[in-house]
Amino acid sequence: MTLPDINYLAVVLAALSAFVLGGLWYSPLLFARAWVRLNGFNEEELKKNANMAMIFGGAFLCNLVCAFVFAWFTTGVTDIADGASFGFATGLGIVGFSFGLNYLFERRPFALWLINAGYFTIQFTIFGVILAAMG
Numbered sequence: 001m002t003l004p005d006i007n008y009l010a011v012v013l014a015a016l017s018a019f020v021l022g023g024l025w026y027s028p029l030l031f032a033r034a035w036v037r038l039n040g041f042n043e044e045e046l047k048k049n050a051n052m053a054m055i056f057g058g059a060f061l062c063n064l065v066c067a068f069v070f071a072w073f074t075t076g077v078t079d080i081a082d083g084a085s086f087g088f089a090t091g092l093g094i095v096g097f098s099f100g101l102n103y104l105f106e107r108r109p110f111a112l113w114l115i116n117a118g119y120f121t122i123q124f125t126i127f128g129v130i131l132a133a134m135g
Contacts, residue, residue, distance in 0.1 A: 087128025
């Protein structure tokens with residue numbers, strides 16, 4: 001199997017866009033307080049033993065892999081509306097509902113699913129727009 005031509009700059013920009021979105025989505029401006037409460041965390045626990053370099057480095061690596069694989073699956077998509085549609089379907093239909101399956105068995109709150117699945121739905125939609133626009 002050979003890899004298709006992938007715009008690596010678009011992949012990096014898509015991965016970086018996840019940081020911008022995550023910074024806003026999981027900030028006190030939007031869902032930080034609810035996310036902390038629904039996970040049963042408290043602010044002190046989150047700050048204690050937090051290796052932020054590892055967390056953010058690992059998060060970037062995960063986003064980079066997700067963006068690369070999504071670019072691979074959507075090679076040839078250059079229409080922005082199609083890219084957004086594929087991203088939305090991937091974010092909600094694959095990632096979001098995969099979370100939903102685990103959340104059901106783990107008996108996690110529906111509101112937490114809405115926050116996390118919402119983030120990935122928007123994240124992959126943005127991936128689709130960036131990759132199609134730069135495709």
